[in-house]
Amino acid sequence: MSTPNANNPWWKEAIIYQVYPRSYLDTNGDGVGDLPGITAKLDYIASLGVDIVWLSPFFKSPQKDFGYDIADYCDVDPMFGTLADFDKLIEKAHHLGLKIMIDQVMSHTADTHPWFVESRASRDNPKSDWYVWADPLADGNPPNNWLSVFGGSAWQWDTRRKQYYMHNFLVSQPQLNFHNPEVQQAHLDAQRFWLERGVDGVRMDACVFHFHDRQLRSNPPALVRDTSTVTDVNPYGMQAHIYDKTQPENVAFLQRVRTLLNEFGAVSIGEVSSDDALAQMAEYTEGGDKLHMAYSFNLLTPVFTAAHIRQQVEEFNTRVKDGWASWSVGNHDAIRVATRWASGDAVGNPSPALSKLVLAIQLSLKGTPCLYQGDELALTEADVPFELLQDPYGITFWPEFKGRDGCRTPMPWTADAPNAGFTTGKPWLPVPAEHLALAEEIQDRDPESMLNFQRRIIHWRRTLPQLTRGEIAFFDVPEQALALRRDLPGHPSVLAVFNTTSQPLNFNWPEAAGASRLNGHDLQGDVAGTTVTLPPYGAWFGTVADQG
Incomplete structure (x- = not known):
């Protein structure tokens, strides 16, 4: 242990x-x-x-x-x-x-898991409530509009229990309760x-x-479509997922x-x-x-x-x-x-x-x-x-x-x-x-x-505790660059600036005045006074007096 x-x-x-x-x-x-x-x-x-x-x-x-x-x-x-x-x-x-x-x-589990095999066998077995089951609506449709991340409805009809079971992913991945x-x-x-x-x-x-929401309420439409976790061809991102998770x-x-x-x-x-x-x-x-x-x-x-x-x-x-x-x-x-x-x-x-x-x-x-x-x-x-x-x-x-x-x-x-x-x-x-x-x-x-x-x-x-334990702050620099500072009391602050493009970059960075270059990371870039010169995908690290 x-x-x-x-x-x-x-x-x-x-x-x-x-x-x-x-x-x-x-x-x-x-x-x-x-x-x-x-x-x-x-x-x-x-x-x-x-x-x-x-x-x-x-x-x-x-x-x-x-x-x-x-x-x-x-x-x-x-x-x-x-x-x-x-x-x-x-x-x-x-x-x-x-x-x-x-x-x-x-x-969720696989639908071959013994828990689900038992749960789907009847409505009154010891594991009948281990998964999310729901009766159909009067017209036979699923109980709500919840969608699967992998496409289609999040509900699958089961003939054994004559109910729907929920699956957030594949039909073969039933949702546990x-x-x-x-x-x-x-x-x-x-x-x-x-x-x-x-x-x-x-x-x-x-x-x-x-x-999941015990009342099985339908999700409303998304005010802003989610494309961070699903592709834009997937309708899953069209819902605000406030009832089927979180x-x-x-x-x-x-x-x-x-x-x-x-x-x-x-x-x-x-x-x-x-x-x-x-x-x-x-x-x-x-x-x-x-x-x-x-x-x-x-x-x-x-x-x-x-x-x-x-x-x-x-x-x-x-x-x-x-x-x-x-x-x-x-x-x-x-x-x-x-x-x-x-x-x-x-x-x-x-x-x-x-x-x-x-x-x-x-x-x-x-x-x-x-x-x-x-x-x-x-x-x-x-x-x-x-x-x-x-x-x-x-x-x-x-x-x-x-x-x-x-x-x-x-x-x-x-x-x-x-x-x-x-x-x-x-x-x-x-x-x-x-x-x-x-x-x-x-x-x-x-x-x-x-x-x-x-x-x-x-x-x-690993030789710079500022980069593992220090606080972080960012600087306003040209949009092609990312500039930040890591501060840890008792240590000089670490400055870093990165060129996120394939084109050379030059600009003025007043906060770098007086900084000392840090070597050992192999990335190319230079700061002379307050002038930053970065090659494509270049970076520069340096230290300044403790800002904390």
Whole structure:
């Protein structure tokens, strides 16, 4: 059991690295990554300088949503290995000083989960109220207008009970009824199972979806269409989701989760996708008795401007009292940042310089950075043809939206090996040819590569407590630039300025007068007096007298 962290918020200085197990390393030739593959690469992960390894779901599942449809919360799916494999992973991770965070998908299960099999059997069995069931309207329609994130109604007719059941995602992902205290306790028991095996933290998937409005009131139209969490071809964004999620009862449940985590000194991060994600992040993290930190999709959008980044951080800091953010620019649900944030540029081509700049910005914000596998290699979004698509979300909304497969393709380890060294079999998703030149073994040998840049800048950041624990303030500079200051009492303030475009940038920055340059981060840029000179995607760091 770990040491409780109530008085040691180490996670505020940590860096999270997300592993998508299906695509990391396959050790048995079936084309799907597995737990032994992750264990084999833990030395590599440790070399990145990260602290927490977030594992996307590896639990028993029919894999219709690739593990986010769980059929057994307390066992490993055979395609990923065994509980013994997981124990070996934990043991090696802890030996290397890494902490393991598992992905808890609580709001729904697979329709093959024994809980749902029993619940749908009748209206009077012991688990009949474990899921959200509702009678049809007089005309046979569903009880309200709630929509599924993955398309269509959030209600599915079931002939056994002659009722509708709710599903926020796939039809095969029925929604649990968190108003039932037995459901809450079952999840806490499952969490305890993993915490007792040595797990150091939980990432709470879709944590705003736990509760629904008991009265089943219909959602009103959205005053401003949500395009931050869903594509603009998805009608889900046309509703204001005030009744199907983000219910006030969730706060008390998150407090119960925190109480359990505190027993083990474990940490939590919540995925927040709501109409006002920043407000939800604040509500769920403030007070020290709910989530340790939360992240939203607000930096996972196509918008890459200094103004947008500044707005997200400033609004969170304005709304939150003592909570904590985790800033993520890439994960398994978003187009690869190397492609997504290059698309709005005048050149429109992904480049290592852009990837280096994005990481430098992410590591400079107040909050815990969450990095996604492959971004350390500057991997671009893969163009997976329709006939090879696996993601049901993409298949439904194709061709305008191709889903999430493009960011989930296998890690390229060795350029000249079959399937880039990911598997000896047929990979579940193709390895893009353009990723071969970005393979880990090539970049490991190149001191100027994105991979080695990431290692160096993470190490450099650790020497500056201002960047991990300091307060943050922004400056008004030309719109192409992002300029900020990090202040920590007893230390000189750190200044940073970033050129977010592919064009050179020169301007006057009075606040930089008297600053001393900080080296060791490898980014190019210069400040002479008050004149800032930045090459494309350049950056400059310096220190000035303590502003605190």
